[in-house]
Amino acid sequence: MAANASVPRRQWRGFGPAVPALVLLALFFVIPVVSLLLRSILEPEPGLQNYAELFATSTYARVLYNTFLVAFVVTAVSLLLGYPVAWLLAIMPQRYANLVLAIILVSMWTNLLARTYAWMVLLQRTGVINTTLMKLGLISEPLALVKNLTGVTIGMTYIMLPFIILPLYASIRAIDPTTLQAAALCGAGRWQAFRRVLLPLSAPGAAAGGLMVFVMSLGYFVTPALLGSASQMMLAEMIAQLVQSLLNWGLGSAAAFILLTVTLALYAVQIRFFGGMR
Amino acid sequence: MLLTYRHLGGLGVALWAVTILVCLFLLVPIVFIAALSFGSSQWLVFPPPSWTLRWYRELAADPRWLExxxxxxxxxxxxxxxxxxxxxxxxxxxxxxxxxGRGLLKALFLTPMVLPVIVFAVAIYALFLRVGLNGTLVGFVLAHTVLAFPFAVIPIVNSLEGFDKSIEDAAVLCGASPLQAKLKITLPAIRIGLFSAAVFAFLISWDEVVVAIFMASPDLQTLPVRIWGALRQDLSPVIAAASTILVAFTLLVMAAAALLRRRISR
Known part of the structure; x- marks a missing residue:
C-alpha cells in the first residue's frame, strides 16, 4: 500500500521548478493562442464559414498564393546562392572561414528593420541600384524594384541566406573528404562526384535549412509589409490587417490558424526526417 | 577532390566568386545605412555630397526617440x-x-521560438485588449518574456547538462543546505550558460518588432516601433541614424558578451 501511494509522487519528481515557467506560458502563450484559434470557428457565429470565405474569396486566395510563391522562390534562391558559400566555407582555410562566419553572424544580428530600411532606400526609383543601372546605360527607365513582390523577394532572400548557409555548412563539414577522393579513384569525374556523392551527402542539411527558411518565410511580417504593396500582400500582413484595421477577428484567426497548421506540419516533417532543429 | 581546398582548381575560383558576392550582399546594406546616417543629403543621395552629424542632432533633439x-x-x-x-x-x-511528459514540456518551452510571431502577436494582442495590458510596460515585458524564454532555456539546459551533479551533492554532504549548494556551487559553475541566456534574451527583446507593434501605444513605444512608424511615413535620414545606433548597440552588446565570456570561462 505504501509503495502504491508513493508512485504518483515519484512520477512528478523534480517537476516543481518548472511550474512558474509553465504558468507564464500557459497564461500568456497557450491560452491566448488557443482562444484566438477558437475565434476562427466561433465568430461571427459557430461554423466553418470563415475558412470557406478565405478560400472562396479571390483576394484572400491570391494572398495565400503570393505567400507560398514568395516563400518558395526565396527558399530556392537562398539554396542556390547559399550552397556554394557553405561548400567553400566548409573547406576554406580557418582564417578566411572566421571572417566569412563573422560577416554572416553580424548580418543575422543586425536589426531586421535596419536591414529592411536599407533595401527600401537601395531599391527605390531614385535609389543606388536604379541610378547605377541607368548611368551604365543598361536601362532607360527606373525599374520597379520595391512596393511589389520583387522587392519582397530580394529583401527576404537577404534575410534568409544565413539560415541556409549555417546548417548547410555544418552538414558539408561533417562529410569525410576521403569519400570524395574514393569517388575520384573509382573514376568519377567532378560532375559525377558532385551529383552522386557530395549532393546526396549534403542533402539533409540542405533540406533542413530549406524547410526552415520556407516556414519562416511563410509567416514573415515586417519585410513584406515594408518592401511589398497593399495590393500584393502576404499572409502575415493580411492577418494583421484583418485584426487591426478591419476588426474581423473571425477571418483573421482563420488565416492565423492556416499559417500555424502549415508551420507546425512542416516542422513535424523536419523533426521526423531530419532529427529536429540544430 | 571536391572537398579538398587545394585541389579545387577552377571550381575554387567560381566558389570564391559566389562567396564574395554573397558576403558583399550581406554586408553592403549595413554599411550603406551607416554611411547615409552621416551623409548630408535629405534625399538619401549616395554617395553623399558631404558628411554631417545633423541627423544625429535631430535625433537627440526629439525626446520621443530617447524615450x-x-x-x-x-x-x-x-x-x-x-x-x-x-x-x-x-x-x-x-x-x-x-x-x-518531460519531452513534451521541453517541446512546449521551445514552441514560442518556432511559432510564427504574427500568430502570437495577434493572440496576445487580443488577450491584452481584454485585460487592459496593451500599451503598458507590464504587457510588453510579459509578451517579450514569452518570446525570449526559449533562448534563455537552451543555453542554461546545455550548461546544466554539462555540470556534474555529484559536486553539488558533495557540498550537501559537507553540510550545505540544498539551496546553498545550488547558489554557491552550481550557479557559479554554469555562469557562462546563464550569461549567454541573459544576452540572448535581452537582444531578442531589444530587436523585436512584430509583437511590439501590436503592444505599443502612442505614449509607450520601443525603439523598433518608433522606427517602424517613421518608416511608414518617409525614408528620412533620421531613421538611418536611429537604425545605426540600434545596430551599433546590438553589435556592442555581442562584442562585450564575447569578451566577457572569454574572461569568465578562464
Whole structure:
C-alpha cells in the first residue's frame, strides 16, 4: 500500500521548478493562442464559414498564393546562392572561414528593420541600384524594384541566406573528404562526384535549412509589409490587417490558424526526417 | 577532390566568386545605412555630397526617440531577468526531473521560438485588449518574456547538462543546505550558460518588432516601433541614424558578451 501511494509522487519528481515557467506560458502563450484559434470557428457565429470565405474569396486566395510563391522562390534562391558559400566555407582555410562566419553572424544580428530600411532606400526609383543601372546605360527607365513582390523577394532572400548557409555548412563539414577522393579513384569525374556523392551527402542539411527558411518565410511580417504593396500582400500582413484595421477577428484567426497548421506540419516533417532543429 | 581546398582548381575560383558576392550582399546594406546616417543629403543621395552629424542632432533633439530607447532598454532588461530566472528553474526540472511528459514540456518551452510571431502577436494582442495590458510596460515585458524564454532555456539546459551533479551533492554532504549548494556551487559553475541566456534574451527583446507593434501605444513605444512608424511615413535620414545606433548597440552588446565570456570561462 505504501509503495502504491508513493508512485504518483515519484512520477512528478523534480517537476516543481518548472511550474512558474509553465504558468507564464500557459497564461500568456497557450491560452491566448488557443482562444484566438477558437475565434476562427466561433465568430461571427459557430461554423466553418470563415475558412470557406478565405478560400472562396479571390483576394484572400491570391494572398495565400503570393505567400507560398514568395516563400518558395526565396527558399530556392537562398539554396542556390547559399550552397556554394557553405561548400567553400566548409573547406576554406580557418582564417578566411572566421571572417566569412563573422560577416554572416553580424548580418543575422543586425536589426531586421535596419536591414529592411536599407533595401527600401537601395531599391527605390531614385535609389543606388536604379541610378547605377541607368548611368551604365543598361536601362532607360527606373525599374520597379520595391512596393511589389520583387522587392519582397530580394529583401527576404537577404534575410534568409544565413539560415541556409549555417546548417548547410555544418552538414558539408561533417562529410569525410576521403569519400570524395574514393569517388575520384573509382573514376568519377567532378560532375559525377558532385551529383552522386557530395549532393546526396549534403542533402539533409540542405533540406533542413530549406524547410526552415520556407516556414519562416511563410509567416514573415515586417519585410513584406515594408518592401511589398497593399495590393500584393502576404499572409502575415493580411492577418494583421484583418485584426487591426478591419476588426474581423473571425477571418483573421482563420488565416492565423492556416499559417500555424502549415508551420507546425512542416516542422513535424523536419523533426521526423531530419532529427529536429540544430 | 571536391572537398579538398587545394585541389579545387577552377571550381575554387567560381566558389570564391559566389562567396564574395554573397558576403558583399550581406554586408553592403549595413554599411550603406551607416554611411547615409552621416551623409548630408535629405534625399538619401549616395554617395553623399558631404558628411554631417545633423541627423544625429535631430535625433537627440526629439525626446520621443530617447524615450523609445529607454523603454526598449527597460523592457529588454526586465524581460531578460524574468526569462533567465524562470528559465533557470525550468532547466533544473528539464535536466534533473524524472517525471512523465518531460519531452513534451521541453517541446512546449521551445514552441514560442518556432511559432510564427504574427500568430502570437495577434493572440496576445487580443488577450491584452481584454485585460487592459496593451500599451503598458507590464504587457510588453510579459509578451517579450514569452518570446525570449526559449533562448534563455537552451543555453542554461546545455550548461546544466554539462555540470556534474555529484559536486553539488558533495557540498550537501559537507553540510550545505540544498539551496546553498545550488547558489554557491552550481550557479557559479554554469555562469557562462546563464550569461549567454541573459544576452540572448535581452537582444531578442531589444530587436523585436512584430509583437511590439501590436503592444505599443502612442505614449509607450520601443525603439523598433518608433522606427517602424517613421518608416511608414518617409525614408528620412533620421531613421538611418536611429537604425545605426540600434545596430551599433546590438553589435556592442555581442562584442562585450564575447569578451566577457572569454574572461569568465578562464
Amino acid at each position: 523609445a530607447a529607454l523603454t526598449s532598454a527597460k523592457v529588454g532588461l526586465l524581460s531578460a531577468a524574468l526569462a533567465v530566472l524562470l528559465g533557470l528553474m525550468a532547466s533544473f526540472a528539464l535536466v534533473r526531473g524524472r517525471f512523465r
